[in-house]
Amino acid sequence: MQYTSTRDTKKSFKSADVIKAGISSDGGLFLPEYIPKIDFDKLTEMINKNYIQRAIDILELFLTDFTVDEIEQVVSSAYNHEKFDDDRIAPLHKLNKNTHILELWHGPTYAFKDMALQILPHLLVKSAQKTGDMSKFAILVATSGDTGKAALEGFADVEGTYIIVFYPEQGVSHMQKLQMITQEGNNVAAIGVIGNFDDAQTGVKAIFNDREFNEKLNASSIKLSSANSINWGRLLPQIVYYISAYVDLVKSENIKMGDKVNVVVPTGNFGNILAAYYAREMGIPIGKLICASNANKVLTDFIRTGIYDRRRELKKTISPSMDILVSSNLERLLFELYDRDDHKIKQMMDLLMKKGVYEIDAYVLEKLQSTFYASYADDTETMKSIKAVYDEYHYVVDTHTAVGLKVLEDYRRETGDNTMTVVASTASPYKFPESVLSALNVPIEPGQDEFSLLDVLSDISGLAIPENLKKLKGTEIRHKMVCKKDEMKKMVEDILIYRN
Numbered sequence: 058m059q060y061t062s063t064r065d066t067k068k069s070f071k072s073a074d075v076i077k078a079g080i081s082s083d084g085g086l087f088l089p090e091y092i093p094k095i096d097f098d099k100l101t102e103m104i105n106k107n108y109i110q111r112a113i114d115i116l117e118l119f120l121t122d123f124t125v126d127e128i129e130q131v132v133s134s135a136y137n138h139e140k141f142d143d144d145r146i147a148p149l150h151k152l153n154k155n156t157h158i159l160e161l162w163h164g165p166t167y168a169f170k171d172m173a174l175q176i177l178p179h180l181l182v183k184s185a186q187k188t189g190d191m192s193k194f195a196i197l198v199a200t201s202g203d204t205g206k207a208a209l210e211g212f213a214d215v216e217g218t219y220i221i222v223f224y225p226e227q228g229v230s231h232m233q234k235l236q237m238i239t240q241e242g243n244n245v246a247a248i249g250v251i252g253n254f255d256d257a258q259t260g261v262k263a264i265f266n267d268r269e270f271n272e273k274l275n276a277s278s279i280k281l282s283s284a285n286s287i288n289w290g291r292l293l294p295q296i297v298y299y300i301s302a303y304v305d306l307v308k309s310e311n312i313k314m315g316d317k318v319n320v321v322v323p324t325g326n327f328g329n330i331l332a333a334y335y336a337r338e339m340g341i342p343i344g345k346l347i348c349a350s351n352a353n354k355v356l357t358d359f360i361r362t363g364i365y366d367r368r369r370e371l372k373k374t375i376s377p378s379m380d381i382l383v384s385s386n387l388e389r390l391l392f393e394l395y396d397r398d399d400h401k402i403k404q405m406m407d408l409l410m411k412k413g414v415y416e417i418d419a420y421v422l423e424k425l426q427s428t429f430y431a432s433y434a435d436d437t438e439t440m441k442s443i444k445a446v447y448d449e450y451h452y453v454v455d456t457h458t459a460v461g462l463k464v465l466e467d468y469r470r471e472t473g474d475n476t477m478t479v480v481a482s483t484a485s486p487y488k489f490p491e492s493v494l495s496a497l498n499v500p501i502e503p504g505q506d507e508f509s510l511l512d513v514l515s516d517i518s519g520l521a522i523p524e525n526l527k528k529l530k531g532t533e534i535r536h537k538m539v540c541k542k543d544e545m546k547k548m549v550e551d552i553l554i555y556r557n
């Protein structure tokens with residue numbers, strides 16, 4: 058299978074090249090030339106397979122230039138019990154008869170980003186080997202909190218790579234920041250940017266698109282690559298857990314093969330929900346894709362009106378990993394909805410960059426709304442959702458998952474559709490103890506040590522405190538760098554060229 062770019066369909070690449078490059082040189086995103094199908098027989102065979110075997114079955118369809126052996130090596134280095142604290146890797150938790158929570162936070166950093174970022178470094182190194190590429194790969198990441206740590210953890214000490222993470226200095230939770238600035242490894246850097254996530258993401262994109270700078274790096278045998286969800290190697294592993302969840306629902310006899318399920322995804326950069334869309338395109342019986350936003354509800358407005366308008370203030374919320382106004386992966390969905398019209402995509406993306414707004418055609422909006430539903434939860438509603446779920450089910454969810462559950466309620470109220478639903482749970486509640494505890498009306502003293510909150514949360518939830526969070530207490534801070542948004546390139550240059 059070959060890959061192409063959303064902004065130039067005349068281009069054709071192998072998957073190994075796409076994974077190495079991250080983003081196309083025309084500014085577009087890579088995607089497969091067609092979406093392979095998976096039939097019910099194949100899904101039925103998966104019922105008695107474990108997560109690793111299911112992942113191999115699915116990755117094989119997309120990575121046709123890899124051997125099955127290579128795929129197996131890559132997958133089993135990622136999804137094992139040294140890295141994940143649950144052997145099922147992405148288990149379902151049944152909340153009630155038609156709602157299942159897909160727990161995507163059993164990896165080493167307790168957010169769903171691990172599902173992809175534990176595997177991406179192995180995919181990248183394998184892609185370099187296969188193509189005889191001796192360069193070192195410098196991974197640049199802009200993070201709204203969880204990607205940064207997951208990428209640092211995934212790439213730390215991986216031979217032939219550097220990893221540099223930019224996070225909004227004031228825009229991530231205390232726990233998220235602590236996770237990043239204590240990261241060990243001799244190829245890692247975490248840098249605070251004075252600005253918000255969009256500033257960090259724009260800065261990283263500008264570095265990727267700076268031809269002169271890239272040539273300078275290439276002269277030192279360094280290539281830039283991306284671990285953000287614009288990289289196809291990030292999206293692909295995310296398709297696996299939606300398919301695996303469907304198979305698990307059949308296995309547990311909650312549905313019959315062929316029954317429809319709806320999927321709810323707390324959304325920021327549109328990567329996770331796009332993976333669910335691809336699973337649907339492959340033939341998984343998914344009904345509605347329910348897109349849940351926080352108060353930064355650009356996507357809700359877009360899906361409801363067809364107008365994408367980023368011209369608004371980014372709000373800081375208690376679900377910081379969704380504080381985003383430019384959802385990069387939407388470009389891939391638009392490409393599909395416009396029947397792969399690269400000119401149209403280029404025009405709209407240019408408009409977004411220059412004017413901050415674009416509008417899709419009425420027939421495309423109709424297609425969009427036939428598959429997607431969207432709503433949002435502000436912070437007050439998010440807190441209420443955490444409390445309501447705990448009171449009714451004694452199950453503690455994090456702030457992002459709570460946004461998803463509130464939006465599911467909106468959906469069911471508005472449509473009366475009570476189809477079996479899978480809610481993607483994107484982070485462990487332990488990553489956001491302060492917000493979660495205040496939602497549960499637990500009194501918190503101002504300035505109370507966050508680690509004592511973990512103990513309280515453990516008492517309430519009955520869940521053990523994740524080891525890697527417990528360990529953070531008193532760990533040495535290793536990364537103290539902070540820069541302005543126009544200094545990011547210089548930071549990268551210093552680290553990659555002058556320091557090595």
Ligand SMILES: *Cc1c(COP(=O)(O)O)cnc(C)c1O
Pocket residue numbers: 168169170203204286323324325326327328329330378379457483484
């Ligand atoms: C990254 C993240 C999201 C948003 O996912 P996208 O793929 O960017 O839409 C939601 N919740 C959590 C906890 C995250 O880390």
